[in-house]
Amino acid sequence: MEALLGFLIFGVTIGVVYGIVALGISLIYTGLDIVHFAHGEIYMFGAFLGLVFAHQYNVPYWLAILCAMIVTGLLGIVIERVFYRRLTRAGGGYTVAGMGMIICGFGMSVVLQNIAFLIWGADAEPFPVNFGMPYQIGEIFLPKSYVATAVAALVLMGGLHVFLKKTKIGLAVRAVAQNKDIAFLMGINVPLMISLIFGVACAIAAAAGVLIGPMQSVQVEMGYLMLMKAFAAAVVGGFGSLPGAILGGLLVGIFENLGAAYISGSHKDIYAFLLLILVLMFRPQGLFGVEAKVKA
């Protein structure tokens, strides 16, 4: 029983991080209609930037998260403006919009990874943050970093929710996400909003990177696996659905930890894909998605 609870805790702590990255992926998908295959590298950049702020400039951890979010967000906006903008403008067709976006995403991820390597080197960097002694409830061991991660994730989600639902800009962002032409006709500066969406998505990926830093250390190659898990989370929760992304992240986290615990630990990374494929096959709109936005 305690073991089960332990596995659940692990599932939830990693799940919220999956969820946050998935949130960004979903946001980009709804906003720009692209599945961003380079998002894992954005997350990695965020983690490194957080590290730079925390250790080179000795910024407190929470502020490092914020700084990393801002810088990564700006980086995302530059990437969107320079590269994706052209592709989204080029519009339909199987060469450009469908496959092209995916290939461009892969290319971008290779480029970003290489740039990070050239800046920070290939070795993993520790991200020690002293949260103090873990909580101990009976036999269950609950490190404070887990709690901090969960809290930060909740704050992020809440912030994003408030931003989207309660602010005027948030309303515009949703309008752009749902229908760009109409948003344009309502006087919304759509290109700006798209950049904003991309920036916000990148910023929250950065937050995820900084949050996971103390748990898993920071490394140039960290993005790819996270991307796969976050994709799984986004699809499981329903692509484009923001609460779905978080729930999907939790589900993927719990599913793979329970799978690792009770089926076979060696195949842990396969479980996420398994869940992804099962959901795609039997409920393409995702578990919480209202309507599947399958691209033709």
Place this chain on the structure above:
Amino acid sequence: MALLETRMLSKSFGGLRAIQQLEMDVEEGSIHGLIGPNGSGKSTFFNLVTGVYKTDPGSVVRFAGEDITNFEAHEIGRRGVARTFQLLRLFSEMTVLQNLLVGYHTHTKYAAAAPIFRPRSVVRADQEASESMFELLSIIGLAEFADMPAGELSGGQRRLLSLGRAMAMRPKLLMLDEPAAGLSPTNVDVLMGIVLDLKKRYGLTLLIVEHILKVVMDTCDRVTVLDHGQKIGEGAPHEVKDDHAVVEAYLGKEMSDEEVRAAFAKAAR
């Protein structure tokens, strides 16, 4: 016997009932018109018959006596139902000839895996196919564009090509979804001339959705009028024209111009 029959045909999208218990017969050898206001369910009807959408339970679609309800689209095509699309849906990166050959697909005389080894029979079958498609191309007047990508054609030529692609299937029933949309009056005449010529040549049955009333009235033997997914009138064109329910659906309550103007003025006050 009717070539195409629908019984209790229904389709809802979410809460919206696009087609409601539609009963319709298309007689073999006839030209059947389907008219109705925008959103009355004409395109949905096409999509249901050709298997693009799945029908609601209880619906029956029969073609040549066979129940084809909810068959896969290609199965229906294989049985001799060809259609055109309002948005044409041409294979624009393929050449004109290839577009037709795709239509001819169901008549290809070799198995899908056979071309891997490309035996003589395959080569010969391909040659025969190309020849007969060239014949069709000359009927619709696109022979000289055979090797051009379909995407490079002009608007009128595209309409002709979409007609040709449907004809390449050697169908028994040809369903045309607004074939004349966007054409100039002379081109409409040319197109309808070709359609009638094809009908005579191949003994087709035609089902036409058209907005240009003149086309429907001039060419159709029988007309069905849809409104809000329901059949509100059917008969020969001249009968339909005078049908009270039809007129009602198109014009609403029979208000005179003055009454309408009065309603406007009242609202403004």
Place this chain on the structure above:
Amino acid sequence: MLEVRDLQTGYGRIKILDGVNVSVAGGSIVTVLGGNGTGKSTLLKALSGLIPVWDGEILFDGESIANLRPDRIVNRGLIQVTQGKEAYPAMTVEENLMVGAFTRSDKQGIRRDLDKVYDYFPALQERRRQLSGTLSGGEVQMLVIGRGLMANPRMLMLDEPSAALAPQVVLNIFANVYRISQSGVTILLVEQNVRMALLLAGYGYIIRDGRVLIEGPAEELSGDESVKLSYLGGTVASREQMSS
């Protein structure tokens, strides 16, 4: 107020409009008529900046707005109301209306206009907290018109507000359009429903194959035999035409 001169535009390589001339006087209702695929919607898209103008001139209040970004055109008070099916289904009615007011920052004015919209279309007020995806076709059409009004327009361009609606609803909507025009908003109405449009408008254009074919005062057009014969399709036939 709006002056379109020799407008040419299209999609990709395909030219849709080949020299269209339209002019709309301030405070009037002008209608552009034509069947499917004649280029009516393309005209509106070019006017609101959604597609590039290839050639020609668009003057709004004497200033060129050709190839401006859509939001800049909106800022000048020229608002397009899209077809009824294009609301934001995942937003509530009120949120939809607030999107329309995005460019404005005067809270009181927005409040006033919101009340005005609810006054025009009381059905919307009843459903202001509902997701707009649950509305009926007529209500959605009211919603998109209301959303256009929220931008405080000086000129409103309506794209087929009667499409796929029951006659009674069409009458209601047209009556409200008339009311809006009476409040001082210039209206450009693009329609297939020739009879209703000509009853509402003062002046009409009929376009076909990307060119203006006939133009004139509404009464003249509705009396024109050639108009009846060639352009009045299924949805637009009047009683007389059906039986002629």
Place this chain on the structure above:
Amino acid sequence: MKMFSRGLVSTALIAGVLVVHTSAVAGTIRIGATMRMISENGQKYGQMVADEFDLINKNGGINGNTIELSLLNDECKSDKGVANANKFIHEQKVHLIIGSTCSSVSLPIVDVTAQARVPQIIPHSTNAKITQKGSAWVFRVPVSGRYYAGVNAKYTGENIGTKIAYICAADAASQNDCDAMQDQMRRQFNAEPAYVAQVQEKEVDFRTHMLKIKSANVDGIMIAALAETMSRALLQSYEAGIGKSVRRIGSSSASNAPVPKIAGDAVLGVFYTAAYAAADKRPIAQLFNQMVRDKYGIHAPDHDFSQAYDLVRIVEIALHRANLNLSDGSLAADRTAIRDAIASVDGYRGLASGPISFCAAPTPQCRDGNKTPVLIHYTKGGEEFETEVLARVPMPINFGLE
């Protein structure tokens, strides 16, 4: 036309890249090295190897000949390593191949060098199979995994206990360390593993395993993984609440600098076997530590550094001894001469804790040069980590082969 000119430009660019390589020059000894260069350490070992050969050249070269080193990256991928080896052999016509750092790359290259009859000397691949293939052309400077396991198992069984959990990462060296350790525990103490977890090479989340290990109440945890993976596992073992009383046993890569750097205090008490200990008190070791610190900015060199350094020295010795013609026609003879010269290296004493000796027979006994693992444990974590030598254990030549 615009598109077309764009195409022309692209084609021209591609053609520009296809530069023809300079052909080989007689009078130079050509050495090709393939390593995993996209990693901080790999980069630095590679750099050190290159620097050391440069130094030899500056000091007059080998019997008047200069050494030309070509360093390529294999990303630790066998197909790329094989391609590099083929490039060295057939295009650059090298006399000697150094590499690879990764066992899974060295393994296939052994076959390539055996077929092409080119001597190959390996800086740090520990997988025992490399020399068991019986190639007459391969030499290994590092300690073979079979010796490490023996020492580790003996220490563990005698001092800690026999109930051991294993976490084995899916890279060839770690897998080999893990398997050999389990095997030795069986042989020496008749102890079956208490828990075995097979994880990805770059696994990031071990907590589920740790929780299961925790409930298994083991005496020790063997973590066989590359440095970064290992340090994550170490950290997470504490997160899961496994106390200090459970000893952590590292595979040989525990000696790599990233482990204490990333794991911090979690490395305290971790013990492992390696080929070199920075805590070595010998003057040569102290000098080496100083050199690495000054030149490469590394706090303390790990055994991969020392092995790379030893490798250069052994190659230097062998090249001095070999009777080389270095003409175009003498390539095959020169290669054989170098091989025989390396095989004649006997009792080389360098940084490694014991002597390194090779002999002519194509057997592991002859080709696993270093047979003296050092048992080390960490006494301080972090970037300025400190270690302590527990024991030096010269192993019998045949150990682990029966």
Place this chain on the structure above:
Amino acid sequence: MNLVVTLQGVGGFFGRMERTHPLLPWLLAIVALLPLPLILSGLFNDYYVYLANRICIFIMLSVGLNIVKGFCGQVTVGHVGLYAIGAVTAAILSTNFGFSFWMTLPAAIFIAGLAGVVVGVPSFRLEGAYLALATLGLGESVRIMISVTPYLGSSTGLGGIPAPSAFGFTFDNFTRYYYLVMPIALVGIYLSFAILRSATGRAFQAIREDTIAAAAAGINVRKYKLLAFVISAMYAGCAGAMFAHMRPGYIHHNNFTIIEMVTLLLMIVLGGIGHVWGGVIGAIIVTIIYDQTKDFYFYQPLLFGSSMVLLVIFMPQGIGGLIDRYIVTQRFIDARREAGDGTS
């Protein structure tokens, strides 16, 4: 202008030969390519023969990928998984069961084909990015399975895969292996052409252009999608077997990672998605560039990644598309001139 004339001339020459016998140009091509190892080792050295072998394997992979991706328009990024399956099948059958190459090759093709069914089934319901995600997951799962299963090679890889031999002749060095893989690659290209020009190929293309219209034209969309996946999987399986048996006969799960997939994508993007020759050109150019930039290993990913991004943005049709477009436009202008403006 000259280029078009030359290309049309070459095309015409091929066409004339093909009319004599459909296989004639291909036999001639094999004959023409026979002395290549001699030329390469004479002009450069043996290493380039090795490179030619690798190119042949990549040609099989990219031509196969082009069938499902270029012809049929299905976005798959799990192709390396199938390649891995082919390689592992060949390796296990030959080392554990002693099968010869002539048995392992068809077996690898067959098993990979079966796996192709598994990868293809999601395409019934998924399109575009969703399909990409599903196939990415499947491909990566294959690699993970291999890496954690000792029987499939796990971390140490599978080694000792024997060189193929026939009638006492062993294909155990580059030059000899070339005479095995070159004809196979040419057969692969030929089959790809045969498929493209047949009704099957047209069905693939029709599905790519418009699934609904294709179905309305009587094409069994599911059957042909699956067929495309299976055929392309068989190519991958064949490439896998060719890779496994090539000296030194060693495979490792590291050879089948996402980076390899990205390289493969670059090949077909550069060559031109949907053009048979595109895959071939891409495989040749990318392999050579990769090799020639080996010395700049720190910047190689940057070069490859950015060329992918830039290609997609500025030259989405690739080299093949560029040539095609040029020829077609030329012909279009001619046709228009002859038709005297026609009906437009």
